Amino acid sequence: MREILKTFLLLLGTCFVAVCYAMGLAWFGLSPRLEPEGWTFHAGWIVCVTIMALTLGIPSILLLLRPVGAAMQKAAVKGTFTEAELEAVLRRTMNLPLLLGVLVFLLWLVPLLTMPVAAALFENAPDPVSVFIAFTATTGIGVVHATFIVYLVERETRVRFLPVLVRAGLVRRLEGVRPVGVGWKLILLFVTTALFPIFLFLVMYAGGTATIGAALFLGISSIVLGVSQCAIIYASIARPLSSLEGEMARVREGNLQIRVPVLSSDELGQLSQGFNEMVEGLERAEFVRETFGSYVSKPVLEEILSGNVGLGGERCVATILFSDIRGFTAFSEKLPPEDVVRFLNKYMDEMVDALVGQGATIDKFVGDAIMATFGVPVHQDDHALRAVRGALAMLERLEAFNAERAAEGQPAVEIGIGIHTGVVVAGNIGSEKKMEYTVIGDSVNTASRIETLNKRFGTHLLISEDTHMLVAGHVEARALEPVEVKGKSEPLTVYEVTGERDGGRRVPSV
Secondary structure (H helix, E strand, O other): OHHHHHHHHHHHHHHHHHHHHHHHHHHHHHOOOOOHHHHHHHHHHHHHHHHHHHHHHHHHHHHHHHHHHHHHHHHHOOOOOOHHHHHHHHHHHHHHHHHHHHHHHHHHHHHHOHHHHHHHHOOOOOOHHHHHHHHHHHHHHHHHHHHHHHHHHHHHHHHHHHHHHOOOOOOOOOOOOOOOOHHHHHHHHHHHHHHHHHHHHHHHHHHOOOOHHHHHHHHHHHHHHHHHHHHHHHHHHHHHHHHHHHHHHHHHOOOOOOOOOOOOOOHHHHHHHHHHHHHHHHHHHHHHHHHHHOOEOHHHHHHHHOOOOOOOOEEEEEEEEEEEEOOHHHHHHOOOHHHHHHHHHHHHHHHHHHHHOOOOEEEEEEOOEEEEEEOOOOOOOOHHHHHHHHHHHHHHHHHHHHHHHHHOOOOOOOEEEEEEEEEEEEEEEEOOOOEEEEEEOHHHHHHHHHHHHHHHHOOOEEEEHHHHHHHOOOEEEEEOOOEOOOOOOOOEOEEEEEEEOOOOOEOOOO
16 A cells, blocks of 8 residues: 555645646736736636645545555465455556546546636636636646646556556456557657647737746747656666566577566557566477487488478388387286386387487387488488387387396387388378378388388398389398288288498397
């Protein structure tokens, strides 16, 4: 409540200054026309309307401030708000500048309307020209006072109220808020410091009261008003921009958890909202990047994100790798589901690292099986050799994986790997609601069939004849007897890879 009291006293202080300004304009603008009797009427009328304005204004101002004060007090004791309650009090707080500005202007205008009535009822009232000058001056003062109320209350809401009320998670613009934007502030600045003084001086000139004193008073007052308003407008713009600039620097450093509180609904509030939405977008993009990066190598990822890779359907030559755990169904039946998932996650981590290290794209996981592609979506001249080296790396990591399991008294894991090179169709497959980038075609089926032949031959790594033709100079392999497989009219010749030439990786005894 202390902050509300300070704001209330500030508003009363502006009323005192505005009344002094009004008295000054009355003195310099009306004194040549008013006889002592006219001053008696004018002074009596000012006292009456001031009492009327305060009688109406103080309760009205307190009524507008009361919900904000109650919310501030609740926030001070760390009370909890529902979403609807918090939005309601934030909406009221953000609307305070305009609400109080309109109220103050009406508190000048409504009593002012009594002047012509009073002038018609009293014999010693000023003449119509003097009434018009007073009416014009007082209306202008109402506009000036209301303008300063808008500026000062907006500052109070930004500095005192909203930082307390805005909590983490509610940093967005609200519907139903009527901001006074930068454009309106500049218009009000022009009206109160240029248009109003010039117009009033012309009225004084027409009424015969445009003295040097009146001109000096209007000029000096306009300078003071202009400097004061410029300072307030500058502070209302510079402070949020400075804060936003600091948060932007943190985002440049890689901190994407930054959110700035939206403390207004004007252009600066929209800018803050846009900044938050931009950072949220960057955070989502970084999440996608990191997630996608788990399935492809860094060079492949950079190539895709750079936009150099078309993701539409296309026919191309690629190498497909399938791997599968031997006897996984029987193995998994002996373990609780949680242990099965834990085992698979650890196993997949090792295998994926081995494949991605050779530039693979992980196409999909099917239970314990892995399907990976080489040569798509990014072209690789040596995609067949990369696939074989990736398979050898998988078997090498599996050996270390089994050593850890043996130390824990757990049985070893055996896998089979099948590789085939051929024509595939690569692209986005699926429906409008869900799509995935994958490869399809007979070559994919062939790679899967080759993987299953490991059971028949008791091997761990088999490649097709097409793949062997591309890697024969780099790997050691032996041809196995042709075998008929489902979906093939001719027997399929496969090769068992035992390792790389020239001291490279070897198939370990897994």
